[in-house]
Amino acid sequence: MPELPEVEITRRGIEPHISGQQIIRVLVRNQQLRWPVPVALEKTLTGVTIESIGRRAKYLLFQTSKGTMIVHLGMSGSLHIAEAGDKISKHDHVELEFTNSRLLRLNDPRRFGSIHWTTSPGERHRLLRSVGPEPLSDTFCTDYLYRKSRNRKVAIKNFIMNSHIVAGIGNVYACESLFVAGIHPSRGAGHVSKPRYDRLLAAIKQVLQSAIKAGGSTLNDFVKPDGRPGYFQHHFSVYGKTGQSCGRCGSPIKQIALGQRSTFYCGKCQRF
Ligand SMILES: [Zn+2]
Structure with a gap:
């Protein structure tokens, strides 16, 4: 997708x-x-x-x-x-x-x-007018995310996938960002501390930017005669890696369902 x-x-x-x-x-x-x-x-x-x-x-x-x-x-x-x-x-x-x-x-x-x-x-347009800030813009900052999260019981992963909160973070990059930030995807958004939101903000921007950078090598694919621009194969740390060893600690990557979406995480590196 x-x-x-x-x-x-x-x-x-x-x-x-x-x-x-x-x-x-x-x-x-x-x-x-x-x-x-x-x-x-x-x-x-x-x-x-x-x-x-x-x-x-x-x-x-x-x-x-x-x-x-x-x-x-x-x-x-x-x-x-x-x-x-x-x-x-x-x-x-x-x-x-x-x-x-x-x-x-x-x-x-x-x-x-x-x-x-x-x-x-x-x-x-009606599809876009209530969408939250772009994740790579300066408007998307720790203060904003922390303020929006107070009193929210929803799992942090679902919180950052909510397009009214922030634009365009799908399942893959939500899983990856939470891994980089060391936050358990089920943790209630309202219970995540400000320093951890700081790390999450940096993680979201970093994983998106590095994916865009990786995709730069495929720009010529958009004009190839067979015309199937390869959606680039990006290296993921946890997404789709159920049972494989965590690259950081070696524990097996776990999979759960959150908001009916497959969710991948390391139970050791990502604390609740
Ligand atoms: Zn780990």
Whole structure:
């Protein structure tokens, strides 16, 4: 599932090819994504120019002169750049063609992704207006997180995965950040001390930044003719490692369910 670092890498991978380019053709092959692709999309987008591509949480914001196209990649979605005439792959549901004869294709086997259009600023769309601060911004600081957590009984892992608290931290990076910070994922958010929130803040920023850095080596994949941008294989310390030895202390990594999500942690390194 594309998480924030993958979405950010997608943004960086496609922007140089289509930013400043005018859309000359829009083709929706399959309208049935998580929500139906707006019926007017083809008409609305034809002739407009992409001014920039931004990101908010796990959404990509294609800023045009007429409004913003908002794209979410869902569970299995990916965007890639093709040339006119390149073979269409199964699950290429939506395609934009630009004046420089580049194509932007949305591929999504499971179709949990979505496309939205708004003439208001993208950040004010109903999907985004109540989303918390970006985890890599300065607004996301210890004081903020500590203040928000007081009197909260919810497990710390679910707390940091709550998009109203902070944007775009999914299951993978929540597990990894809590490992780096040495905090047990089930610990009540309201019972985590300020020094531990300090460590958690630093851990969240560090794991996201290092994943984005790792993804930098895949930027050229967005224009490969076979067009399946590899969501990069990143090194994880605990995620998906049930039963394997903790790299820090050697104890077996444990797995529990929290908020119906598989949760991985080291019972020795992560204190309650
Ligand atoms: Zn350990």
